Amino acid sequence: MSASVKLTLDEVHSLSIEVLSHAGFGQAHAQAIANMLYTCQLDDCQSHGLFRLFMCIETIKAGKIDPQILPTVHETEASIIHADARGGMSLLAIDSAMPKLIEKTRKHGIAALAVNHCFHFSALWPEVERLSRAGLAAMAMVPSHSWVAPAGGMRGSLGTNPLAFSWPRSGQDPFTFDFATSAFARGEIELYRRAGKALPEGVAIDQHGQPTTDAQAALDGAMLTFGGYKGSALSIMIELLAGPLIDDMTSLESMEFAAGAGGAPHHGEIILAFDPNLFSGGKVTENHHRAERLFADILEQGARLPSQRRYAARARNLERGYVEIPQQLHADLLKLTGP
């Protein structure tokens, strides 16, 4: 096991702010991004925690983001909140629009937040979990870059297109999941390549459209969706709802826009929110019991609920007041705080 260092929860936040500010992000953006990284790191979600600071910096280096620009939020009589990130990072736009989304959902029972023109690097579960903490159910979707082949295809057309969902539970952490519709995370394939390990069957094709377990061939070819033609259909749905529906890019367009530059992809995001109170005609308590009975039935047979491991890590880390991150990561991040 590689060496790790302990960071207090405050240090997780302040280290992020330092790195982000030094890289050029405006104060409001640095705060929004640091909050997201803190939230993920607290849950031991290493891939979306402090490690993502590198991607934030790469995004600035790629030269297309405006790290200072402030988002605008536009509300109409409809059940849609429009947040325009104006070429900045997504998180400040979402933070700015969240209170209005909650208010709109409580008024109309169902509402959507369409986020446009944002650079996007973050996990979706913190956003849907936040809505469930406000008593709402929620779904979130984003495209990415066209690294993923459709079922029966030969090359990338679709993004890794995650789907996140959350359901509020009274007196307990929400039921929350967040999964990529690709069979494998792209970062994981990279790790296999570095380790010289063969990929599992069924996660990738080479540049000729043939199945491969070679990580480099997979990176040169395309990833596959999870669950065959069903996962592929779901991924296409996410492209449409988080792209053309909201007047923003598909993963194909986002990849072209990046033109090979590194960093986070640029595209839109859609978040749907549902008010159980208005949907159930005020029968929230009875229906929470229904949902709890389902969760109990799943747990009784030895299966897990999707976020159990994260919530356990969160409880432990909050209790002891620190998180552990790899020593090398910490050393690399410290270098990014100074000149």
Next chain:
Amino acid sequence: MSASVKLTLDEVHSLSIEVLSHAGFGQAHAQAIANMLYTCQLDDCQSHGLFRLFMCIETIKAGKIDPQILPTVHETEASIIHADARGGMSLLAIDSAMPKLIEKTRKHGIAALAVNHCFHFSALWPEVERLSRAGLAAMAMVPSHSWVAPAGGMRGSLGTNPLAFSWPRSGQDPFTFDFATSAFARGEIELYRRAGKALPEGVAIDQHGQPTTDAQAALDGAMLTFGGYKGSALSIMIELLAGPLIDDMTSLESMEFAAGAGGAPHHGEIILAFDPNLFSGGKVTENHHRAERLFADILEQGARLPSQRRYAARARNLERGYVEIPQQLHADLLKLTGP
């Protein structure tokens, strides 16, 4: 190949009406059900066409449905239409509420139809396709009976829980899919059992929670979801949105309610509709081009779009004016039109 008979399109409809009326369905229900069976049969969707008349009759025999009762539709200031089937078949309730759902969606940009207290036997794609014919995107979900184990589980907790989605395409049939979140259709396992054939790996477990390829053991045990823990998470989402969110039963409760009686399960359904015009700020044309470019990219590489086969069958059957169904099915149905 078994013998088949040709039925004109009118005959598909009139035979359905005769069977349904003779079984005791009121005129309005018989029309709504016949329209659905016609729609599926026209697309050569044999499993959800005339064959489903048997399930409609079994549902009456099971003694819990009211085959005459008329649904009520309730609309509020919110973006939700509530249709109460009042213990009747779902389709008339949905037909009655569809115009209001379309109107609400055009006004608010996003709206939901919550259908309660219905018996449900039908495919979801005709409903979402209909919304796309009105220029909207749409998603539909229903629970069923708890035949499906969660990932890592030992027994059934979840329904076969289909998800349907549709996207409007100008001048072309909508992009539409409708898939069960179970790895296999329950009816298919029954066919394997009758044929004495082994199931594929990974679709079912026996009553001890162990993987099985024996169809009878699978029927005594539980089915698995498609796509492992991701498909399982999606299935739980469908339970929550089409059940407790809308004050209706989970698949566990629906199975208990049926208490072993045959016929269609009793539960709710949720349909979400999205207006591309309001979401995109009026930029429907530009964004249709974006979506069409994605579809073209998928087709160019030799992959299919989900409904291609159905649309091809529809065009052929409309052109020639008849459908083909198995002779035995026809003979069995004729017996159900008389005393």
